[in-house]
Amino acid sequence: MSPILSIDHVGVRFGGLVAIADLHFDVQAGEIVSLIGPNGAGKTTAFNVMTGFLKPSQGEVRFRGTSLKGLQPHDITRLGLARTFQRTSVFPDDTVFDNVMIGLHRQGASGGAPGMARASLLDTLLGRAGASEQALRARAAALLDWTGLGGRAREKAGSLAYGEQRLVGVALALATDPAMLLLDEPVSGMNASETRVFVRLLRQIRERGITILLVEHDMPMVMEVSDRIVVLNYGRLIAEGPPEAIRSDPAVIEAYLGQGSAARRAAAEVREAACA
Structure with a gap:
């Protein structure tokens, strides 16, 4: 094999x-x-x-x-092939939810994950969220729930404890839909x-077919x-x-x-x- x-x-x-x-x-x-x-x-x-x-x-x-x-x-x-880093790499002044949304938008803009819904950044800023944007928001919420950060979604990422910031980094990496x-x-x-x-969480990630x-x-x-x-x-x-x-x-x-x-x-x- x-x-x-x-x-x-x-x-x-x-x-x-x-x-x-x-x-x-x-x-x-x-x-x-x-x-x-x-x-x-x-x-x-x-x-x-x-x-x-x-x-x-x-x-x-x-x-x-x-x-x-x-x-x-x-x-x-x-x-x-996605990675996290030794030091946290969050956007500290943005909410935890927005951190993951930024990751998802970047992935969509780069033509990344197959089947990933894409949304216009202008539409997002103007509040004209269509079906694709709603799909991204649902995916962001699911990633935060998966990594145990659902209850922290509206808090600024920089206010989290160091260990929790590392979990945000994992959520950002998972947002790229890695193998x-x-x-x-x-x-x-x-x-x-x-x-x-x-x-x-590691075992759950492996159960979803992701090698670590x-x-x-x-x-x-x-x-x-x-x-x-x-x-x-x-x-x-x-x-x-x-x-x-x-x-x-x-x-x-x-x-x-x-x-x-x-x-x-x-x-x-x-x-x-x-x-x-």
Whole structure:
């Protein structure tokens, strides 16, 4: 079965600095795969290559069998590969609902999601909302309900807690109607209860046929939700496999233990997750 995403011996260099060295792994349709590693391992750099924000020095990325070489981020989004970012990317002075509407209008204007209803921005501003605009508003409301933000729709996005702002980012990514979603540290800033809710959301997203690749430092969450885990250290692939293999892999444990106190805590979380 052909993978939905293939990372084919990708390397990234900045002058003499090797950020990623010969990275290669596949993601199959319907999987939840986590990309983990100590700080500075190259995880976000890899995401930037996959989504067109950074050009690789070698190798290529293929999505649904199509090479992404030379494509711009918006071109890649149109193909069905969407992402969120490490930092929140909401429009803080607009309501949560309007944030999602902006995303839907952008998608329609760019000829994105198949079958997406389009509406004239002028008609919207003049209050002449036709059937297409009503369809967009209904879709925005459904996305907010799906991500647990329905009750916050009329609040300014910038007033939300950091974890909730990250959910707005997920709703914006889902507005592009993706076949695959790349999530960069999605539970950063969330408490334990919010993280549990987000894990349920991830599973619901997968149930709707969307493949997920995520970068995350919350080891218990990674171990719980992932079908497979890919581990980077200093830009190199050091391990790949199911959670039960990764949690006891000597190379993974050494990579975390060798990175100081913060990494030791992460390694301890890996061990605790193994006992959970």
